[in-house]
Amino acid sequence: MMIKFATIGTNWITQEFIKAAKEVSDFILTAVYSRTEEKAKEFAEKVGASLTFTSLEEMAKSDAIDAVYIASPNSFHAEQAILLMNHGKHVLCEKPIASNTAELQAMIEAAKRNNVVLMEAMKTTLLPNFQAIRDHVHKIGKVRRYFASYCQYSSRYDAYKQGTILNAFNPAFSNGALMDIGIYCLYPMVVLFGKPLSIKANSTMLESGVDGEGSIILDYGDMDAVVMYSKITNSYIPSEIQGENGSIIIDAIHTPTKVEIRYRDGRVEDITQSQTHHPMYYEAKEFIELIQMGKKESETNSHYHSLTTMDIIEQARKQTGIIFPADK
Structure with missing residues (x-):
């Protein structure tokens, strides 16, 4: 069909x-x-x-x-x-x-x-390499930390510094680093580990009223999560899931193309999956198949996962004073 x-x-x-x-x-x-x-x-x-x-x-x-x-x-x-x-x-x-x-x-x-x-x-949570992380995370033993970093200097920030506020830095459009970039760190975390017990957020605010960059520490009781995101700096470090037996190293949390496990005994296992299609193909395929099968929501990009992620974002915004016209 x-x-x-x-x-x-x-x-x-x-x-x-x-x-x-x-x-x-x-x-x-x-x-x-x-x-x-x-x-x-x-x-x-x-x-x-x-x-x-x-x-x-x-x-x-x-x-x-x-x-x-x-x-x-x-x-x-x-x-x-x-x-x-x-x-x-x-x-x-x-x-x-x-x-x-x-x-x-x-x-x-x-x-x-x-x-x-x-x-x-x-797109991230439907990619083959995210599925590889889900399939192999049991190998690293008890997970103690999730660390995700996505910091990408925005091409629109130069215009902002010269006095032109484009959509990306305009609170009227519910924008900023957390909404645009931070979500890529948070959504995979929610799919893997669910809802945290509590969060502590920090943001660097710009004069326009949006955040330029920020970080969040999330408490899961027996593990914690640390996420860092930015639209005003670049970062070149990978993301990581740390377990008692080893760690999963993820080259880019938003679009993982290389994923490996480094075990405590020195072994390295490459769990990278080949990604033959455009990164956005997998979300389109999932969505189309849901319609064809008469299902009403994705198991991965579910309403619950979206709501939980949005709730974390909202808590972080409240803690750091990021307010949108849409909130009123």
Whole structure:
């Protein structure tokens, strides 16, 4: 069964998603949405979509669409997703799926009410090398620490320093380092280890009202987790899961391409899986298969995992004073 898609967002991430999703045999791109007709037509031509929409309501009503990939600014996710789900459309929503837990709860309720799939487009946890981590973590014995680092200097930070505040550093769009980058450290942790008992967060705030970088220590009782993230510096260190018998070394937590176990006795086991497809292929495939099988949520990128991750983010924001207009 072919699944007819529309997309919201005309940025590079949408282009990458379409490129990846076209590798899934049952994906077909039907329509694109943009606020202006000119941009919608230009993007549709670029990606090979036959229909364009400048009205979300009209797109939601269209019989030519089964599912929508949302890659608009974070602050628009909930409103757009709920509108689409209320018209029976399945929704794959770019991470972070919402601005806060209240929005996400409303989205989940809409998905259940309308009997449609809602899934957060978190690519990391559906990649072959993340599955390798899940399959082999038992080998390192009792886990005592999860450490994840993702620090990537944003190309938009130079503009920010020159006085131009682009979306990435604008709290109006529910943005900042924790929302954009930190989530890549937190979501895999939640899938592997569940909900922490407590958290302690620190952030470096920028004058625009978003965080430029930060770190969180999370208590799991018999283990702890440490995550570091940044949009204003780079880091070159790998991430690591430390167990009593050895450690799993992960080259890049957001898109792992090399994963190995280093045992205490000096042995090294390479558990890397070959990743033959575009990194976003796996989320598209998971989402399409859920629709085809009549399932309503992913077991990995589940509503619970998304809610737990968003709850951690919300706690961290409260502790460090990151407030969005969407919170009010």
